[in-house]
Amino acid sequence: MLKRAIPALAVVLLLVGVWWICVVATHSPIFPTPLAVVTATLELLRDGTLWDHIGASLFRVAAGFLIAVLVAVPLGLWMGWVQGAFRTFNPIVQLLRPISPIAWIPIAILWFGVGDASPIFLIFLSSVFPLVVQTVTGVHTIERQYLRAAENFGVSRRKLFVQVVIPAALPQIIVGMRIALGVAWLVVVAAEMIALHSGLGYLIIDSRNAGNRYDLVVAGMVIIGVTGLLLDTMMRRMEGLRAVRWRYAR
Amino acid sequence: MPAKIVADGIRKSYANGNGTLPVIAGIDLAVADGEFVAIVGPSGCGKTTLLNILAGFDRPDVGSVKVDGAVRGGPSRKGIVISQRGSVFPWLTVEQNMYFGLNGHDPDRKSRADHYLGLVGLRGFERGYAHELSGGMLKRVELARALVVRPEILYMDEPFSALDALTSLRTRIEVLRILDQERHTCVLITHDVEEAIHMADRIIVLSPRPATIQAIFDVPLSRPRDLASREAATLKAAVLREFGL
Numbered sequence: 363m364l365k366r367a368i369p370a371l372a373v374v375l376l377l378v379g380v381w382w383i384c385v386v387a388t389h390s391p392i393f394p395t396p397l398a399v400v401t402a403t404l405e406l407l408r409d410g411t412l413w414d415h416i417g418a419s420l421f422r423v424a425a426g427f428l429i430a431v432l433v434a435v436p437l438g439l440w441m442g443w444v445q446g447a448f449r450t451f452n453p454i455v456q457l458l459r460p461i462s463p464i465a466w467i468p469i470a471i472l473w474f475g476v477g478d479a480s481p482i483f484l485i486f487l488s489s490v491f492p493l494v495v496q497t498v499t500g501v502h503t504i505e506r507q508y509l510r511a512a513e514n515f516g517v518s519r520r521k522l523f524v525q526v527v528i529p530a531a532l533p534q535i536i537v538g539m540r541i542a543l544g545v546a547w548l549v550v551v552a553a554e555m556i557a558l559h560s561g562l563g564y565l566i567i568d569s570r571n572a573g574n575r576y577d578l579v580v581a582g583m584v585i586i587g588v589t590g591l592l593l594d595t596m597m598r599r600m601e602g603l604r605a606v607r608w609r610y611a612r
Numbered sequence: 613m614p615a616k617i618v619a620d621g622i623r624k625s626y627a628n629g630n631g632t633l634p635v636i637a638g639i640d641l642a643v644a645d646g647e648f649v650a651i652v653g654p655s656g657c658g659k660t661t662l663l664n665i666l667a668g669f670d671r672p673d674v675g676s677v678k679v680d681g682a683v684r685g686g687p688s689r690k691g692i693v694i695s696q697r698g699s700v701f702p703w704l705t706v707e708q709n710m711y712f713g714l715n716g717h718d719p720d721r722k723s724r725a726d727h728y729l730g731l732v733g734l735r736g737f738e739r740g741y742a743h744e745l746s747g748g749m750l751k752r753v754e755l756a757r758a759l760v761v762r763p764e765i766l767y768m769d770e771p772f773s774a775l776d777a778l779t780s781l782r783t784r785i786e787v788l789r790i791l792d793q794e795r796h797t798c799v800l801i802t803h804d805v806e807e808a809i810h811m812a813d814r815i816i817v818l819s820p821r822p823a824t825i826q827a828i829f830d831v832p833l834s835r836p837r838d839l840a841s842r843e844a845a846t847l848k849a850a851v852l853r854e855f856g857l
């Protein structure tokens with residue numbers, strides 16, 4: 363496990379080294395060295411604001427993402443199973459999907475003001491479409507022999523859904539959740555940069571506005587990256603569940 | 613013996629790029645109650661199509677299929693298909709697969725599942741998943757899952773063709789042993805003449821596509837069968853001659 367992480371760590375260290383050399387070589391008065399970023403992070407940790415910012419961002423992501431799951435999974439299953447539902451809703455899904463959640467910011471502010479509701483709405487928008495699309499794909503790609511076997515045994519509709527359709531689509535749903543959470547994290551930071559007074563996005567913009575504190579700006583960026591990595595690792599663990607491994611094992 | 617399955621004047625074509633592809637060009641067939649019929653034919657001749665029609669998963673363009681004298685509407689648990697590609701649900705454990713066709717409130721559920729898993733020699737694998745089992749074990753799970761609902765008919769579509777020769781032979785022997793204890797009407801699709809001679813009471817040879825019945829052979833050999841016997845070899849040669857070999 364540790365041994366396998368060595369190449370990845372080496373790349374990170376190499377990048378940090380190049381960064382450090384560049385800053386020193388160019389005598390940049392503003393761009394921080396890695397050491398300055400570490401110091402800035404420690405400063406944020408000491409005055410306690412770092413956890414507040416991370417907590418605020420995570421709360422918004424969690425809320426928007428969960429609402430998206432609650433909407434997208436049932437909708438996606440329905441659209442995937444019922445042709446008519448697919449024909450009715452797929453065009454509108456495909457039409458709304460390419461609109462960047464960033465484009466919704468003015469409307470979010472108009473509807474929800476600058477409280478937590480705005481970024482939660484934007485997170486919801488960013489997560490819901492990829493998750494619907496993956497769930498529909500999951501249902502559409504169920505192999506025919508499984509549906510036939512279920513039909514052969516003449517089971518109830520409920521059993522068909524609970525024991526065949528949903529578990530068969532689950533691996534795709536999990537992929538969708540991973541994509542959706544990644545986008546959600548991307549969007550929360552962008553949304554906070556524009557509209558709010560807490561969160562990692564706010565930290566970055568505020569640090570720049572309040573005296574060009576680029577050490578804090580980069581510290582914020584690094585923390586966003588690390589948190590995103592942790593979130594993805596968490597989602598990845600779901601792919602290890604015994605009931606879905608059949609799909610990924612190939 | 614009364615006929616269990618009667619196919620009458622079955623025809624079927626599929627639409628393809630530039631017109632229709634006739635796949636079955638008129639097949640009449642009667643399978644007696646408790647009989648084991650093997651249907652052999654060259655690859656792509658329409659065997660799977662015919663089986664799907666017999667089992668109710670597909671409709672013939674012309675003709676009808678009757679089971680127990682009633683026109684077949686759709687598939688039912690009276691006749692279970694052992695599919696060519698395998699259909700053990702990979703997201704369920706072996707035990708959950710066994711329970712799939714059974715009523716959740718059935719008090720005998722566990723003992724029935726146990727019984728059939730024992731019959732196919734898979735007790736101890738209840739908690740396993742499909743991807744943890746070998747191809748031969750998977751086939752046996754599929755068979756046990758079919759038998760546990762006590763079907764009257766088993767439709768088998770090249771069930772052993774994905775197995776290596778030794779596993780195939782071993783699984784066949786095991787299936788025959790089980791069928792000896794329970795009475796089923798069986799329709800076996802295969803392209804392996806030896807497999808047909810090993811298992812069936814009657815062998816129906818299909819022509820190349822579009823399929824018609826080209827020849828019918830009774831298999832008068834006593835069970836358990838000795839495939840190395842002279843009678844078996846003679847019969848095999850006769851069937852192979854139908855393939856032009």
Ligand SMILES: Nc1ncnc2c1ncn2[C@@H]1O[C@H](COP(=O)(O)OP(=O)(O)O)[C@@H](O)[C@H]1O
Nearest residue numbers: 626627635654655656657658659660661662821
């Ligand atoms: N659903 C379908 N649509 C179009 N053509 C099909 C379909 N199913 C089978 N065929 C064609 O019918 C022919 C017979 O197929 P099949 O019954 O699977 O043959 P076999 O099982 O004997 O190998 C093949 O040429 C195949 O391409």
Ligand SMILES: [Mg+2]
Nearest residue numbers: 659660696770
């Ligand atoms: Mg076939």
